[in-house]
Amino acid sequence: MNDVKVNALMLRAVDYLEYDKILTLLTAEHGKLTVGIKGVRKAGAKLKFAAQPFCFAEYILAGRGERYTVTQASECESFYDLRCDINKFYAACTVCETAAALTYEGDGSGEIFSICVKALTDMCNGDEGLALIRFLLASLRLAGYGINNERCAECGAALSVEENMRFDMDTGAFTCWGCGTGAGVSGVTYAALCAAEGRSGEEVTADGKKRALRLLREYLAYKTDAECRSLSEYIALI
Numbered sequence: 001m002n003d004v005k006v007n008a009l010m011l012r013a014v015d016y017l018e019y020d021k022i023l024t025l026l027t028a029e030h031g032k033l034t035v036g037i038k039g040v041r042k043a044g045a046k047l048k049f050a051a052q053p054f055c056f057a058e059y060i061l062a063g064r065g066e067r068y069t070v071t072q073a074s075e076c077e078s079f080y081d082l083r084c085d086i087n088k089f090y091a092a093c094t095v096c097e098t099a100a101a102l103t104y105e106g107d108g109s110g111e112i113f114s115i116c117v118k119a120l121t122d123m124c125n126g127d128e129g130l131a132l133i134r135f136l137l138a139s140l141r142l143a144g145y146g147i148n149n150e151r152c153a154e155c156g157a158a159l160s161v162e163e164n165m166r167f168d169m170d171t172g173a174f175t176c177w178g179c180g181t182g183a184g185v186s187g188v189t190y191a192a193l194c195a196a197e198g199r200s201g202e203e204v205t206a207d208g209k210k211r212a213l214r215l216l217r218e219y220l221a222y223k224t225d226a227e228c229r230s231l232s233e234y235i236a237l238i
Contacts, residue, residue, distance in 0.1 A: 003062055006030060007076070009116055010055040011096040015041065021051045023070070025059065026099050026116060031107040035061055037070040047073055054079040054092050054120055066106075077117075081124045087237050091128040093230035095119050095135055101226035102143040112142050129209040129238060133196035136216045140172075145223045147172045149193055154179035161187035161194075161202050167215065169222045189215060210238055 008025035011032075016022045019041045025033045040051045050057055050073035060072035082092040099116050119135035122128075140146060151158055152165075153173035159165055166175045168182035174190070175182065188208035195204045196212075217231050 002064075003060055003071070004030075004068065006033070006059050006061065007113075008033070008057065008059050009096075009099075009113065009120075010051065010053065010057075011100045013051045013053075019045075023051060024100055026103060026113050027059075028110045028113045032100065032103040032105050033061075033068060034105065035059075035068040035070055049073070049075055049078065052078065052083075053089075054082055054096070056117060056120075077121075079120050079124060082120065087234065088123050088128045090230050090234035090237060091123055091132045092120055094132060094228060094234055095123075097228050097230050098136065098139055098220065098226075101220070101224055101228070102139055112139055115139060115142070129206075129213070130192075130196050130204065132234070133192060133209065133212050133216065136213075136220070137193065137196060140216075140220065140223070143224075145172055145219070147174075147193070147219070149174045149190065150199075152176045152179055159190060161191040163187060165190060167219075169219060172219065172223075185215065186211060206238065210235060 006027040006029050008027040010023055011026050012024040014022045019039045021037050021040055023035050023037055025035055027033055037051055039045050040048050056077040058074045059070055061068040062071045082088045095116055115135060115138045119131050122131035152175045154175045157176055159174055164177050165185050166177060166180035166182040167185045168180055188205050189211040191202040192204050192208035192212035213235050220226055
């Protein structure tokens with residue numbers, strides 16, 4: 001039996017037996033891991049915090065083969081503020097659901113772990129909508145589904161927030177309205193996507209953020225078949 005120390009973000013918890021839980025952890029060292037944690041549903045359990053949503057902690061895992069159990073944990077950040085605001089809560093849940101959908105058991109993914117932690121930090125400190133758009137764009141890129149939104153993919157012309165354009169789900173690319181055949185996208189949607197990446201000084205409207213998130217939800221589902229319920233809940237709230 002070997003002990004493993006990991007820095008991890010708690011993505012998902014499922015009740016198991018009478019007092020235990022099964023956790024999905026996204027680790028900096030070993031990618032996504034499924035682990036057990038005993039007794040955390042008892043009142044006063046010392047490791048209860050380690051099974052809370054968005055817990056970022058150093059976990060000590062005891063394992064045999066590919067089965068691990070949490071034996072100790074030391075909290076780095078609870079992101080407690082995200083649990084006190086319903087909009088921020090669902091935005092943070094979207095980060096966790098997306099990370100779970102785009103990663104695999106045991107496949108090292110330190111970069112996506114880092115952008116998850118950054119996104120949750122940004123959500124605590126500011127606009128959770130823009131932070132979520134930024135996270136979705138970055139995580140899709142890391143998964144090989146990056147979006148090309150700098151120039152028209154057909155003619156190479158600069159795209160303008162003053163004009164409608166198109167987005168192709170197959171290629172993940174924007175085109176001028178007359179160049180492509182994809183779904184129509186408004187200028188306010190494009191402005192929100194660019195602003196999230198720091199590439200636009202245009203005003204970002206609430207409607208633009210909502211439309212951008214709808215587009216990203218559809219693109220994520222198209223590429224991965226993942227149904228991100230938390231993102232749908234967040235969009236319905238804003």
